[in-house]
Amino acid sequence: MEKSSSKVNILMILSAIFSVFSLIFLFVAIINIRFDYNELDIFSLDFLIAGIICMFLSIYFSYKYKQLLRLRFLKMPQIVTSIKCVNKICNYKEERLFQEGDYIFKGIGKCPKCNGDLFINAIYTLDSKIKK
Amino acid sequence: MYTSSNGKLDANVIGLFNDSISSYIVQLIYFLILIFTLAFLNQRLQTFIWLREAEASLKRLKFLASKSKEITIKKIKELGKLETDPTNFIESFLDFFVIEPTSLDPYGIVNKLKHVIDLRNERIEAFIKQIAPNIPPMYISNVEGLLETTIGLNELYRLVRHYFMLGKKTKNMIFIMQLQMNLPIIMRYAEAYFNATYAFSNGTPIGDGVGALVASKLMWGKNVKPIANKTVFSEFEYNKRRIIVIKAEGPGAEVGNIDDAIERIINMNGGLISRIIMVDAALKLEGEKTGSIAEGVGAAIGGTGVEKFKIEEIATKYKIPLDAIIIKMSLEEAITTMKKDIIESADNVVQRIFDIIDTRSSEGETILIVGVGNSMGIL
Numbered sequence: 001m002e003k004s005s006s007k008v009n010i011l012m013i014l015s016a017i018f019s020v021f022s023l024i025f026l027f028v029a030i031i032n033i034r035f036d037y038n039e040l041d042i043f044s045l046d047f048l049i050a051g052i053i054c055m056f057l058s059i060y061f062s063y064k065y066k067q068l069l070r071l072r073f074l075k076m077p078q079i080v081t082s083i084k085c086v087n088k089i090c091n092y093k094e095e096r097l098f099q100e101g102d103y104i105f106k107g108i109g110k111c112p113k114c115n116g117d118l119f120i121n122a123i124y125t126l127d128s129k130i131k132k
Numbered sequence: 133m134y135t136s137s138n139g140k141l142d143a144n145v146i147g148l149f150n151d152s153i154s155s156y157i158v159q160l161i162y163f164l165i166l167i168f169t170l171a172f173l174n175q176r177l178q179t180f181i182w183l184r185e186a187e188a189s190l191k192r193l194k195f196l197a198s199k200s201k202e203i204t205i206k207k208i209k210e211l212g213k214l215e216t217d218p219t220n221f222i223e224s225f226l227d228f229f230v231i232e233p234t235s236l237d238p239y240g241i242v243n244k245l246k247h248v249i250d251l252r253n254e255r256i257e258a259f260i261k262q263i264a265p266n267i268p269p270m271y272i273s274n275v276e277g278l279l280e281t282t283i284g285l286n287e288l289y290r291l292v293r294h295y296f297m298l299g300k301k302t303k304n305m306i307f308i309m310q311l312q313m314n315l316p317i318i319m320r321y322a323e324a325y326f327n328a329t330y331a332f333s334n335g336t337p338i339g340d341g342v343g344a345l346v347a348s349k350l351m352w353g354k355n356v357k358p359i360a361n362k363t364v365f366s367e368f369e370y371n372k373r374r375i376i377v378i379k380a381e382g383p384g385a386e387v388g389n390i391d392d393a394i395e396r397i398i399n400m401n402g403g404l405i406s407r408i409i410m411v412d413a414a415l416k417l418e419g420e421k422t423g424s425i426a427e428g429v430g431a432a433i434g435g436t437g438v439e440k441f442k443i444e445e446i447a448t449k450y451k452i453p454l455d456a457i458i459i460k461m462s463l464e465e466a467i468t469t470m471k472k473d474i475i476e477s478a479d480n481v482v483q484r485i486f487d488i489i490d491t492r493s494s495e496g497e498t499i500l501i502v503g504v505g506n507s508m509g510i511l
Binding site for chain 2: 071103122
């Protein structure tokens, strides 16, 4: 697992380095073309080619990085515990995140409204949170 | 016209002629390469693309299987308060298998199957007790479920890897094609199994437990007694009718011995049960709404068919009508933490049960209600 995470970091760094180089090369090439637009400037052409190659490498590494992340993403379900008061007239309701040991119809103390018994009436999942 | 004054061909014309020859040759080469690629390499190319796709899915499967194993080991260590590392024991247990009895002679196969399934359950339980003797009894069934999902994921990974490697070795397009075409559904199952690992490690109610939830709603606040192994029952009166409710014992991940419990209740009442109402989760078809309720007749119970066989047999013996209420959900929803739609449908099912009792039974009759499903996270 650690090997895989170091691979992710390497890909991210490579992508960043190549994108920076690509920007520098392309910038230099554009500056040169601007000043020597009426004649073929070999110097600017070299920078242009180098910039394009770096851009493609950056895109390639970022694609690989995304691919690796997609491979390792995990959906963490967000689980909610719904608590209700036994007293039907009271209608006290409360929702909180699920805690280990919770189960439906488990009694959990007294109602702050009517001092009746509180119990877990539902445990359910909400939309998934993505963890990478 | 194309000659100069001395009668020789114009240089431009020669150039043009040469250019057209060379471009003709280049075009011909391109054409031949294209024909060659289309005629001989297209299948290779397609196979290569399929293999790449299968490889990506295989990597994901490997990740899910290893992560699931990691969660299982962590949970066992945590619950059993282990000082030693159980990884080696668990890894060797992941290859655990069950051989189904032969059906060459189908006579008595149900009992044979029940015997093998009981053995499997006993073996898994014994393994957990062996590697983590201090584990609280309430959590044993949860760890059992956790182990089963990890075994399932591991098996899925090994199977996909087998077909992938076989396809790669033999370069058999059919193998690779079959694998690639089945991968979307395999990956759906794998993701569902992985999410089930979370549910079992936390002990949250799963979609399959909706039947048990319905029974639990009916039983709540009443006296609950054991009736069979890991199965409980409760009885109360409703509109001058005697109602008996059966479910697996919670809040651990138990499915109970529903068939044995029904048989015992019927025998205890001398066969005088006027109706059996079974509630269970069922797989929905694509396009159907999760949590929608359907009603029918028959024994609403899944699994290997052993329990279904026994229930049908005893119901037929005493001519007891079997009502079935199913709550629809997908496979993913059945094995992962319950969704709000499913929880809400449980209340509607309770109402539906009372409607059935009111309309299809008379005063003084005894009605048996069976909540089928995993009771994890449900009292």
